Amino acid sequence: MTLVGTSLPRIEDRKLITGHGRYLDDIKAPGGLHAAFLRSPYAHASIRETDLSAALAMPGVVAIYTAADLAALLPGGDRLATGLPSSAIAFPLDRPILPARETVFVGEPLALVVATTRAEAEDAAEAIEMDMDPLPVAATLADAVAEGAPPAHLDAPHNKLAQFGFDYGNVDAAFADAAHIVQGTYEIDRGGAHSLEGRGVLAAPDPIGGRLAIWSSTQTPHALKRHLCRLLDMAEDTVTVTAPDLGGGFGPKLVTYPEEIAIAATARALGRPVRWVEDRREHFLSACQEREQLWQAEMAVDAEGHILGVRGTLIHDHGAWTARGLNVPYASGMMLPLMYDVPAYRLDICVAVTNRVPVTPVRGAGQPQATYVMERLLDAAARATGLTREEIRRRNLVTPDRMPCPRPLLLRSGLPVVLDSGDYPATQAAALEASDWAGFEARREAARKDGRRLGIGLANYVEGTGRGPYETVTVRVARDGRIKVNTGAAAMGQGVGTVLVQIVGSHLGADPSRIDLTLGDTAEPYGFGGFNSRQTVVAGASAEAAAKTVRAKVLKVAAHIMDLPTDGLEIDGDRVVIKGSNSGRSLTLAEIAGAAEGLPGYRLPGIDVPGLMATERVVIDGMAFANGCLVAEVEVDVETGLVRVERLELAHDCGRMVNPVMVDGQIMGGLAHGLGNALYEKMVFDEENQPLTGSFADYLMVTAAEMPPVGIVHSETPSPINALGLKGVGESGVIPTAAAIASAVEDALKDLGVTIDTAPLTPAALRAAIVAAEAST
Amino acid sequence: MTDKTKITLTVNGTGHAIDVAPRKTLADALREDCGLTGTHLGCEHGVCGACTITVDGAPVRSCLMFAVQAEGADIRTVEGLANGPDLSPLQQFFIEEHALQCGFCTPGFLMLIDGTLKQSPDITDDELTEILSSNLCRCTGYRNIIRAARRALDHARTTTEPAA
Ligand code: FES
Ligand code: FES
Secondary structure, three states, rough: OOOOOOOOOOOOOOHHHHHOOOOHHHHHHOOOOEEEEEEOOOOEEEEEEEEOOOHOOOOOEEEEEEEEEEHHOOOOOOOEOOOOOOOOEEEOOOOEOOOOOOOOOOEEEEEEEEEEOOOHHHHHHHHOOEEEEEOOOOOOOOOOOOOOOOOHHHHHHHOOOEEEEEEEHHHHHOOOOOEEEEEEEEEEEEEEOOOOOOOOEEEEEEOOOOOEEEEOOOOHHHHHHHHHHHHHHHOHHHHEEEOEEEEOOOOOOHHHHHHHHHHHHHHHOOOOOOEEOHHHOOOOOHHEEOOEEEEEEEEEEEOOOOOEEEEEEEEEEEOOOOOOOOOOHHHHHHHHHOOOOOOOOEEEEEEEEOOOOOOOOOOOOOOOHHHHHHHHHHHHHHHOOOOOOHHHHHEEOOOOOOOOEEEEEEEOOOOOOEEOOOOOHHHHHHHHHOOOOOHHHHHHHHHHOOOOOOOEEEEEEEEEEEOOOOOEEEEEOOOOOEEEEEEEOOOOOOOHHHHHHHHHHHHHOOOHHEEEEEEEOOOOOOOOOOOOOOHHHHHHHHHHHHHHHHHHHHHHHHHHHHHHOOEEEEEEOOEEEEEOOOOOOEHHHHHHHHHHHOOOOOOOOOOOOOOEEEEEEEOOOOOOEEEEEEEEEEEEEOOOOEEEEEEEEEEOOOEEEOHHHHHHHHHHHHHHHHHHHHHHHHEEEOOOOOOOOOOOOOOOOOOOOOOOOOEEEEOOOOOOOOOOOOOOOOHHHHHHHHHHHHHHHHHHHHHHHHOOOOOOOOOOHHHHHHHHHHOOO | OOEEEEEEHHHEEEEEEEEOOOOOOOHHHHHHHHOOOOOOOOOOOOOOOOEEEOOOEEEOOOOEHHHHHHHOOOEHHHHHOEEEOOOOHHHHHHOOOOOOOOOOOOOHHHHHHHHHHHHOOOOHHHHHHHHHOOOOOOOOOOHHHHHHHHHHHHHHOOOOOOOO
């Protein structure tokens, strides 16, 4: 019996709903100390003298570490090399654990206080006197790459970390021959991930065994372990890293942070547990962020609305350090033309170092911005050609008969991009139908009579999911007959545990209550963790393979003992039974596991390798592309610039679904985040790059009141690149939302000729666009 | 500043005699001194609602209240919702409606709704949405939370039986 495709209730829920989850700060550490960081008040400054005397005299203080003190505890080096490699990077920007001479963003950790309580540590951190000289900063992204801009790092030649791009087809010829050329300048702002639980780390040394145990609210425990072993110069088997229950991740928890290393180093030095738990203000100041990009783009189309080419430039805000690499702007550039037929494409990308929190993926990772730009261009092209917005898209979408469809683009691995499966035009048609797109003019008219101004918009997207190369999964039937699943896949709140239980359980008795999971297992040497909507796909593939291998072994041993052919047997709950027989003859999994271990001097029962265990690392190089189409209906108040989203209808295809209710949940969460990016969420900085949004009071998150009713239409085109036909879905909802809402707002204001080219579209930004449109007519 | 006061907090019907500094918040006292870590902190500045509990029946942000202020009050936290192994109807509806993912905001929402159930079970959908908009969730997109809360309200009005 398969559990795949059923909406099994989540195995995670019960403990979470009763208050018995175990998040980082819930873990007790007797005798433990608390840490607080002194953080930079300047976006750019040189560090001169530090006077610790007042702080050291504060109550409860156990130790204070500056950059020099900490460097002495890090025999393997005092910088974190977390960036993915790329030959396009002009100069290295590996972040220091604590910087010694120069600070490059507001919020950068500069010193660390360890005290008996958190309040005492925070008080003492405030009492550290650090003498700093402010240095000039480039205020905006455009300024940062302008000629003569003050460098974000004193010893860097300039702020252009990397210049690379995408280029295929004869772009200039395409534009020369075009019937219409449309263009725009698009600005997407910076936002945060804002998992409700911030980052946090607890390090507990075992002075007797010389071991170090780390708990961290991280999406990638394996990466953290690698960095710890290297920087602390500790052997792999002396460090354990555990990710407890995560109160959300959404990207920023995928990189290893200086705070994690610093806490581990000080705990080891002090011989006592040390804990640091990020508060919300620190999350605003020091957890990685994303999204800010500045695009200039144009599209050439023929008289029938066929795209001839797209070209443009993209300036990408990289933040102050390289915490992940060029993956975000790369994803943006790759995504832009992916799902449409774009015969010629040239994008020049400039990655700008800025004196702001480092940029790494936040749910969506560069894809929402690219989708925004492409869909805005298509709306403009629709106007230019006189086609409807849905028709111009239909004419250009890649059609299903061409799947799998190779694209003239490369993944960052250098492999060609192949759209694996899907029916994009049908998905769009499904969204139009679900939203009653055809009936909208009547709704618009009815609303107009009530003095309300409505608009409707759409956006198509693809989502690259299932980033390889692999995730490890070990499945074992233990001596007591329970099924143990250990994996490098890490939970961050989306229910990956339930997914793996469904996949493994389908082959081993279909009883979820008999499966014990260990996620984010760093005892397993090879693993990655959660990012890029990958775990259901890659861990799912390994889980499927491992479970099948174990199943075959279970049946072989049982067949041997029962003296029956394997194909006459099946696994039902905790035992192997004879298919279609009610003889009552059966063997428990515990009995089979015992037999499979072997006996001294006897042959193994029907198997060559002892035990009921299999470890799989199924390698998947290509990506599984989920796709969808979102329709947004909005009401716009011209006087105030206020936009209210009335309804969202999403048609999507994420391959075969393991758990449809959880798929809906992922989509809905993504839509809410996308709605925030579309209208509300914006990190605001002053001229000195001082963040002005440092709390939920001034950085607006979507609440229940803003979230409109959502309709979701599923279709399931299996992916051909993994055995179960799965695709990821974790980032789907966030990708098209800002684009669809922009399209709808523009539609609501079409009689005024307003163009929408920014996200978030705050009331002030929309009012400015309306005023600009009025001035130009 | 470190002078501690002896107080007794009555949480889910059980007395906890604890020593707390005057500046210690009720949230910290519950988590650190009473060992009840089901109440979470998402912002510590009174906006996210993750720390919501009920005090004398009313939903309260425990990060904004000092522990010493809560002495003598009837404090309820997420740990007190289930009756032994039996989940409350509200908890059951949360699971059925998939109203939680990471679960970090969940105790706050449960207590917010629990307080609402007791104080004003007759509210309209709009009023309910308005009340729920005082807490933040990054995972679920809220619609399932609204559905679960609606069911709990309807259930509270129409029956005194526990949910199946
Ligand atoms: S932690 Fe109390 S409101 Fe956010
Ligand atoms: S379930 Fe994760 S924040 Fe609400």
